Amino acid sequence: MSKDQSGASKRIDEHIAGIKDWRGETFAAVRAAILAADREIIEEWKWMGSPVWSRDGMIAVANAHKGKVKVTFAHGAALKDPDKLFNAGFNGNVRREIDLYVDDKVRKRALTALTRAAIKYNQTHLKKNTKKKAPVRKSTKKKP
Numbered sequence: 001m002s003k004d005q006s007g008a009s010k011r012i013d014e015h016i017a018g019i020k021d022w023r024g025e026t027f028a029a030v031r032a033a034i035l036a037a038d039r040e041i042i043e044e045w046k047w048m049g050s051p052v053w054s055r056d057g058m059i060a061v062a063n064a065h066k067g068k069v070k071v072t073f074a075h076g077a078a079l080k081d082p083d084k085l086f087n088a089g090f091n092g093n094v095r096r097e098i099d100l101y102v103d104d105k106v107r108k109r110a111l112t113a114l115t116r117a118a119i120k121y122n123q124t125h126l127k128k129n130t131k132k133k134a135p136v137r138k139s140t141k142k143k144p
Contacts, residue, residue, distance in 0.1 A: 015027075029108065033109075071100070073086075
């Protein structure tokens with residue numbers, strides 16, 4: 001299960017429950033696949049109503065739009081996508097998106113693997129996670 005920031009998980013539960021068409025079920029499947037990637041994923045509620053998943057930095061944000069569910073990976077352009085999940089957002093140099101439509105099935109294993117790749121990227125490439133410790137300096141004073 002994920003860590004919760006300020007009741008975000010409950011808000012996301014309520015948000016999904018409020019989506020009465022196919023998008024609610026799709027959104028729930030996306031959430032489950034993302035959370036299956038790592039026990040330390042944190043759920044957040046940001047930007048006036050967007051579920052966000054983070055682990056050592058932002059992984060993804062999802063929204064239900066008219067006619068689709070959009071999942072945007074924060075550093076998607078840097079991730080390998082062997083399962084070809086990304087199908088939108090190719091114009092930018094950082095983010096990549098997955099747009100899911102009414103007849104699309106959530107490819108849970110592939111989405112979980114992509115989420116794990118995003119976590120690894122965050123841990124190895126984001127400055128806040130890769131800061132090197134200052135070298136230990138040896139004293140130049142001679143001991144008596």
